[in-house]
Amino acid sequence: MDEIQIPLSSPDITEAEVQAVVDVMRTRHLSLGPKGPEFEEAFRQFLGVDHAVAVSSGTAGLHCCLMALGIGPGDELVTTPFSFIASSNVIKMVGAKPVFVDIESTSLNMDVAKAQKAITEKTKAVLGVEAFGNPQGMHETAMLAARHEIPFIEDSCEALGSSHKGRKAGTFGRCGVFGFYPNKQITTGEGGMIVTNDRKLAELCRSYRNQGRDPGGSWLSHERLGYNYRMSDINAAIGIVQMQRLPEIVEARQRVAHDYVQQLLDEPHIILPTIDEETVMSWFVFVVRLTGELDAGDRDAILTYMRNHHIGCSNYFPPIHLQPFYAREYGYKRGDFPVTEYVADRTIALPFHNRLTHMEIEVVVHRLREAIGRRLAAK
Ligand SMILES: Cc1ncc(COP(=O)(O)O)c(C=O)c1O
DSSP states (O other), X not given: XXXXXXXXXXXXXXXXXXXXXXXHHTXXXXXXXXXXXXXXXXXXXXXXXXXXXXXXXXHHXXXXXXXXXXXXXXXXXXXXXXXXXXXXXXHHHXXXXXXXXXXXXXXXXXXXXXXXXXXXXXXXXXXXXXXXXXXXXXXXXXXXXXXTTOOEEEEOTTOTTOEETTEETTSSSSEEEEEOOTTSSSOOSSOEEEEESOHHHHHHHHHHHBTTOOTTSOTTOOOSOOOBXXXXXXXXXXXXXXXXXXXXXXXXXXXXXXXXXXXXXXXXXXXXXXXXXXXXXXXSOEEEEEOTTSOHHHHHHHHHHHXXXXXXXXXXXXXGGGSHHHHHHHOOOTTSSHHHHHHXXXXXXXXXXXXXXXXXXXXXXXXXXXXXXXXXXXX
């Protein structure tokens, strides 16, 4: 068993993606060619939105959206501390302040009742995140933002292919943003996509991603401060094939998640991901939580034990408010967001990718049970 190496994640690249890259390499259009718009069109159609804008990363996409919405210094955004750091960093990048709101303990998304209380006249938008791909609560978050007449920016970087009450992740907000780092449902190596029905917002994002040029304008005329956040045709070509394969990819990931659930159902010290009946999950990662008698120290020891047995695993995600930068910047401390902290202390992201076999899952589960047993015995 010890010979087996099981990575935390692994991209699913077939010969079709390889060939698509080779085909682009044989043209003169390595960037700003036809593949970018083709990828955008496939994405636009999949989500049923009016506009899709390809960018160089999920972070770049969120940054463009905030700039396009005119968010800047002095503004506040209500958001979650239980996320990958980029969802808060983009708020800082435009000079605004993230106002964290604790999470709800089943979906692990922002608690909408608490978000309601956090909104003041300084709040210029709500930035919601679909934690681990779960869009539960996004209807309510969108309604909350609408009641306050502020935009809802939907960070769907982890949620491509998920839906809630028949509505696809990425389509709840004024704009949605996806990310294509290699651990995501689909990858382009690096990349991201902004989706929206707001034409003006899409045009501004197109300008921000392209050095502030107006779409269709002159190459050497720059209307606003912009960035190079473009996606190359090489990356887009991978994305086109991955989008064609998305149904198969989502299904494979559902199979792996289902297998984990079956094998862990009877483990009393594990809380499995809670998905409500109205959610269709496109799994990003498979994160289990330890029950209350085990703490962060136990969790870290379990991670070490698993890694020592060549099993990739991680503590997704440490709370953002306790990251050194945010703690220093705003004086946050332990106890500020207790649900987030309680959950984050006990999470274990298990190996998760499309081709994980039943036998590999058995090995992971075996080692996990063993590691938990050792910690309990030591108490
Ligand atoms: C919730 C969330 N937001 C933003 C990002 C940033 O995406 P990227 O790494 O493509 O910049 C990620 C992923 O890495 C993420 O998980």
